[in-house]
Amino acid sequence: MNNFISVRRGSSAGGLVRYLFGLGSSHEHTDQRIIAADVTLGLAEGMRLDHVADAEAIYALGRDMDSHRILLGVAPPGGWVWHCAISLPPGEVLADAQWAEVARTAITRMEFDEAAGRAPCRWIAVHHGCSVGGNEHIHLMVNLVREDGELASTWNDRRTMSRVCADMERRYGLAVVEGRAGRGMPGYSKAEHQRMRAGEVPERQRIARLVRSCALVSGDEAEFVRRARRSGLSLKARYSTDRQAVVGYSIALRDRKTDAPDGADRGSGAAKQVWFGGGRLAADLSLPRLREHWPAPTAQSSAKALAQWSRDADVAGPRETPEQVVYDKAVWRQAIAQVEAVTARLGQSPAQDAALWSSAARHAAALMAGLSARLEGESPGPITATADLLARAAQTPTHSDRRLVRRGGLADLRGVAMVIRHARTSPEMRLLLPAVVALTHAIGLRTQTERPRLAAELAAGLAGVRTAYPPPSARELAANLRSVGAPGPPMGPPGTDPAARARRSANRDRGGRSQGRGR
Numbered sequence: 001m002n003n004f005i006s007v008r009r010g011s012s013a014g015g016l017v018r019y020l021f022g023l024g025s026s027h028e029h030t031d032q033r034i035i036a037a038d039v040t041l042g043l044a045e046g047m048r049l050d051h052v053a054d055a056e057a058i059y060a061l062g063r064d065m066d067s068h069r070i071l072l073g074v075a076p077p078g079g080w081v082w083h084c085a086i087s088l089p090p091g092e093v094l095a096d097a098q099w100a101e102v103a104r105t106a107i108t109r110m111e112f113d114e115a116a117g118r119a120p121c122r123w124i125a126v127h128h129g130c131s132v133g134g135n136e137h138i139h140l141m142v143n144l145v146r147e148d149g150e151l152a153s154t155w156n157d158r159r160t161m162s163r164v165c166a167d168m169e170r171r172y173g174l175a176v177v178e179g180r181a182g183r184g185m186p187g188y189s190k191a192e193h194q195r196m197r198a199g200e201v202p203e204r205q206r207i208a209r210l211v212r213s214c215a216l217v218s219g220d221e222a223e224f225v226r227r228a229r230r231s232g233l234s235l236k237a238r239y240s241t242d243r244q245a246v247v248g249y250s251i252a253l254r255d256r257k258t259d260a261p262d263g264a265d266r267g268s269g270a271a272k273q274v275w276f277g278g279g280r281l282a283a284d285l286s287l288p289r290l291r292e293h294w295p296a297p298t299a300q301s302s303a304k305a306l307a308q309w310s311r312d313a314d315v316a317g318p319r320e321t322p323e324q325v326v327y328d329k330a331v332w333r334q335a336i337a338q339v340e341a342v343t344a345r346l347g348q349s350p351a352q353d354a355a356l357w358s359s360a361a362r363h364a365a366a367l368m369a370g371l372s373a374r375l376e377g378e379s380p381g382p383i384t385a386t387a388d389l390l391a392r393a394a395q396t397p398t399h400s401d402r403r404l405v406r407r408g409g410l411a412d413l414r415g416v417a418m419v420i421r422h423a424r425t426s427p428e429m430r431l432l433l434p435a436v437v438a439l440t441h442a443i444g445l446r447t448q449t450e451r452p453r454l455a456a457e458l459a460a461g462l463a464g465v466r467t468a469y470p471p472p473s474a475r476e477l478a479a480n481l482r483s484v485g486a487p488g489p490p491m492g493p494p495g496t497d498p499a500a501r502a503r504r505s506a507n508r509d510r511g512g513r514s515q516g517r518g519r
Contacts, residue, residue: 001102001165001174003086005158009079013143014062016081020126020139021058022051035125035138036100040147041065043124046096065122069145076151082142084161089175090134098172099127099138106164112142112152119148175453203253203274207233208281209369209387211251215285216366216417220294221305229311234273237309245302246309248287250275284362284394293359332431335416339367339435342410346442351449356410358394361443363413365390367436370420374429375469382464383433389458390440393447430472437462 010016021032032051037043041064049058069080086102088094094102103125107113114120123142130136144152168174210231218224228235228251238248252273279286291297297305342360349356368387376383420432444458 001086001088001169003084003158003161003165005161006083009144009154010081010083011075011079013066013081013141014059016083016141017062017065017124018051018058020124020128020141021049021054024128030129031127032129033096033127035096035127036103037124038120038122040120040122041124045100061124065124065141065143068122068147069143069149072145072149074145074149074151076145080144080151082140082144082152082154082157084140084157085137086140086161086165087131087135087137090130092174093136094172096127100125102164102168103138103140105168106140106161107142109160109164110142110152110154110157112144118152119146119150121146121152204276204281205388207251207253207276208285208391209372209384211278211281211285212362212366212387212391213370213373213417213421215290215293216363216370216414217421218294219414220301221291221297222301222308224290224294225305225308235309236275244306246287246306249278249309251278251281252276282391282395284358284391293362331419335419336432336435338412338416339432339439342413343435343439343442346439346446351446357443357446359410360439361390362394363410364436364439364443365394366417367413367420368440370417371429371433371436374420375433382461382468386440386458386461386465389454389461390443392454393443393451393458430469433465433469434471437465 032049034043034045034047034049036045041061043061048054049061051058069075074080084106086106107121107123108115111118112121112123121142121144123140126139126141128137128139142152144154146152210233211228214227214231215224218227225235232254234252234254236250237246238250239245240247252275254273277286278290283289295301342363346357346360351357365387368383368390372380372383372387416432420429440458440462444455444462447458448455
């Protein structure tokens with residue numbers, strides 16, 4: 001159950017009443033009826049008003065909602081009409097009597113009634129049927145000017161209404177909205193929902209996937225900042241008071257205007273950048289939570305990270321391109337083996353180990369995000385949807401300990417993410433997908449008790465992935481995989497093999513060139 005409170009207070013009670021009983025902006029209003037109302041108005045519950053046949057009654061109701069204020073001559077600056085919509089996910093319904101209890105509970109919790117010796121506010125709750133997106137919902141309309149002329153307070157109204165919705169979810173066995181218990185997946189705005197219905201991917205969703213992928217393949221904070229910027233993102237740091245430490249960040253898709261060369265015509269129609277704080281993408285994408293998955297900082301690594309953050313938000317060089325390295329069958333087998341090993345270890349881990357399972361979901365979400373970018377591109381499909389579900393599963397009410405989130409071999413998945421990110425697109429990528437699907441299935445089984453709806457959505461998403469991306473045939477593999485005459489290269493891009501780095505370092509100390517450059 002969600003609630004949406006209008007940002008601005010209104011000053012036309014009659015206008016809002018006519019809207020509530022009208023056709024709606026998309027002609028979505030159907031079977032409008034009174035669910036509950038202030039006793040002063042004398043309205044019968046279940047009363048239906050048609051915008052044509054009952055136009056006089058609708059105008060009269062609008063006048064009744066505001067007549068006491070007009071008589072008292074009170075006109076608070078900033079408006080006096082409070083409007084809140086309360087909706088259910090598609091497929092869920094409540095009886096009118098249940099909706100009436102939701103409305104009265106909200107009025108009581110917001111202290112709009114006559115409790116505590118105050119004069120009551122005039123209010124109505126109107127049922128609208130289902131929205132364009134299939135959400136059954138009601139509208140609460142309250143005149144904040146009380147019967148005695150005092151103005152009711154709306155302080156903390158969003159938090160209060162969220163608690164009301166949480167209580168009603170438990171009372172009526174409704175689906176629990178992710179994030180309300182501290183799990184930190186923010187809901188989408190009305191504009192984002194409209195773009196999603198039109199088949200577009202909200203910027204916040206696209207940015208979150210990129211951040212997850214960059215965070216997993218990065219070995220430290222400096223590398224994360226560098227990779228994020230080279231992946232087409234703009235980053236701004238939020239500094240401590242003494243500017244000696246970064247405590248947070250904001251991020252946006254790079255504005256096309258910033259990519260134009262100096263002096264070029266950047267156009268007046270370029271889309272404006274929309275910035276999100278890391279925590280607004282998801283709770284686990286805030287900077288403190290990202291740092292949990294990197295080694296403890298040293299003085300040197302902290303200085304490198306601070307230097308990267310200090311760069312201009314958009315100065316990051318060319319966008320990241322695939323590494324020039326041949327990934328053969330041995331590397332793909334190694335990647336599959338690592339994912340399978342992590343899945344096996346998780347199967348032996350207790351379900352109560354919330355930190356481990358949350359971290360596993362977070363890693364799996366990054367792997368799925370990487371696979372979606374390679375296999376689905378700019379057309380989001382079942383892999384993308386599953387990555388988003390895993391991101392929801394990764395949210396926990398409390399922060400994890402840095403030492404705990406790297407258990408269970410999860411750190412090995414960084415190499416898998418590197419292969420997904422840099423390997424050439426070919427059928428062998430679809431050999432890794434079933435292993436990641438099995439990992440996701442294990443995570444879904446763990447969530448069944450605590451979050452059954454999410455577990456069911458994960459199961460449905462995995463079924464869609466299996467259908468859309470069956471394993472490649474032997475003929476496809478034979479045509480695309482080269483034979484292996486020697487052990488494959490190390491997991492990840494060039495330069496990540498510790499032995500190779502040590503040899504290059506020794507050569508530099510002797511004044512010689514590295515082996516790669518001496519060839």
